[in-house]
Amino acid sequence: MSSEILVNVTPMETRVALVENGAVQELYIERSQTRGLVGNIYKGKVVRVLPGMQAAFVDIGLERAAFIHASDIDLNRTDNEPHKPIQTLVREGQALVVQVIKDPMGTKGARLTTALSVPSRYLVFMPDSDHIGISQRIDSEEERERLRALVASVKEAEEIKKGGFILRTAAEGVGEAEIQSDMNYLKRLFRVLEQRMKENKPATIIYEDLALYLRVARDMVKTDVEKIRIDSKETFSKVHEFVTKYTPEVESVFEYYPGERPIFDLFSVEDEISKALGRKVELKSGGYLIIDQTEAMTTIDVNTGAFVGHRNLEETIYKTNLEAVTAIARQLRLRNLGGIIILDFIDMDDEEHKRQVHRMLEKHLEKDHAKSKVTSVSELGLVEMTRKRTRESLEHVLTEHCNVCAGRGRLKTAQTVCYEVFREILREERAYNTAQYLVLASQQVIDTLLDEESSNVADLEEFINKPIRFQVEPMYSQEQFDVILQ
Structure with missing residues (x-):
């Protein structure tokens, strides 16, 4: 599967589109006024402890206080042990170094953890752990063992006694030199952060993740990505400098796009953004999806529409549901839908058809970078699933509640x-x-x-x-x- 990434940069915002086989699969938008916070580290101040919820509110210098649960502070317990009561872990007025794991959404503040981690190209450094973990997307057991041994030996050679590492998907196939370079970079970076933790006042930032266009260079260059085109000469220069320093082996993938035609007109990205804000998604067969987002969950309803099968109704239903699975998997990524998602397939009588639809859904979700869990198809044709949400959906980034219709719809x-x-x-x-x-x-x-x-x-x-x-x-x-x- 060939992929291409388009990066559209203006002073106000950066937009990134991941295109696979000519179709837009994922969109990322970062506005200079409202950059995402996931990955940022703050020196916070506990402003309120809530024993009933086993949680605390922490002031990290944002408009709304952030939220931390006892389980995200009491990190040394085993899975079987209950976490310690929140009032024994923190007290009001206490300074606490925390990291954002979920952006503020709607009326909710950011979600925090005290388990700090800092990423590089191939590794994630965890200062409070001794664990060596490996991305689940690296399938080969032989490669997993090689990487685990490689990190352990480099860690020993570099005399890194404290801290653990997770090997990212991009680490597959890399050698000792790359791992050593990443480890040294993370070691230097964390030394700077430790100094800031001591010197900074509460409610201030300690570490901010890279801008979106640099995260593309760090995180999105995979073996199937043929080209990453950037339409800003200044941004291309910054990315080139970053890549030359940290990931020279992927330098040839990046290119400056000087074309007169706007970069998002390639592959009709602007059209796809408009479609992704609509409720209805047309299927080629004549069927369609209806997607409704609420604060509690997202529902996706599958309809046959004008599609009539050649042989019988059951075949029509089965074909429509299979086609819907491909469209649903794409829409989840394109719209960045998260949380609880209910898929309402058309009722199928044949148990084998239900199994095939479920299997196809799981297969398509394997390509998704966000973790998801899926139940089997129920008697009513419903599939319940969850998809990890760390940032706002496309709809929430680009639209707001419409005052004219009392919040029933949305407008840009x-x-x-x-x-x-x-x-x-x-x-x-x-x-x-x-x-x-x-x-x-x-x-x-x-x-x-x-x-x-x-x-x-x-x-x-x-x-x-x-x-x-x-x-x-x-x-x-x-x-x-x-x-x-x-």
Whole structure:
């Protein structure tokens, strides 16, 4: 399976699309104003202990206090032992070094742990553990044993007495030199972090994970990735410098994309983003999925629609469910759906058909980087599953609750529409020669363009060397806009 990664960079946001066999499978969006927090390490301060919940709230300098459970502090217990009561583990006012394992979502604060870990290209360093672990995606038992022995010998040679390591999927097949280089990098990095832990005041950051475009270079280069194209020369230079220093063996995979056509127009990525915000997903056969996200869970309903089988109804149902499995696995990754997910397949009478649908689902989920658990198909055609959620879904990143319909639906935020306006202006600039631009949009979007986004507007005007004027269209909804050439 051939893969390609497209990286679209603007001063406001970075967007990354993973394309497999010509179809977009995963999307990552990081806005400069709201970067994800997973992996960040903070020196926090315990502000409230909750014995009833066996948890505590910790101030790490964010808008909302973060949350830590007793099981994420009491790390030395075995699986069979109950964790110690939270009030014996922490007290109010206490300083506590913690790491974010889940981003804030909705009204919930970030989720924390005291089990710190710091990643490099091939390894994850765990200062409070002596364990040597290996990614489950490395299947060969022989390779697992080789890597385990290699890490143990390099650890001894480098005299690293304290701390454990997890070998990441990218470590498959690498030699002693690469492991040694990574270990030395992590050792140096953690020495710096230990100093910050001592010197920093509570509610301050100790370590921040890399920006999205550098995480692509560190985490997403796999054997099946043929090309990683980046449409910003400045970002490409930064990535090239990072890769030359840490992962020179994958340097040839990266290339600068100078094309006049916007990079996300390749493989119709913009269209896929729009489709991924809709409820309905069409299947080639004429069937379709209906996807509904709520705070508690996501439901995916499979329907036959216009599809009628050649032989009988059972065959029609079976074929539709099999086709739906492929689409569901893709939508889970594309939309980054997490938590509890209920799949409502069309009822099947044949037990073998149920088994085949379940087997196909498990096979497709093997390609997914997020861990999931799946139950078998019930008598009602339902499959319950969970998919690990560490960051917001695509819908939550790009949309907000709609006030007009009292929260029953969603619409794009004014900021999302502003960025669409910027991209449309750049698209028009490449295609046509004009003296200036006029943007027609709703009051909310124009206000955002002239206020929070005014510096980005100024940068864009300087970049295209043309003025941009704005005009409110009272009848336009928040998502509507027009860019007029003048």
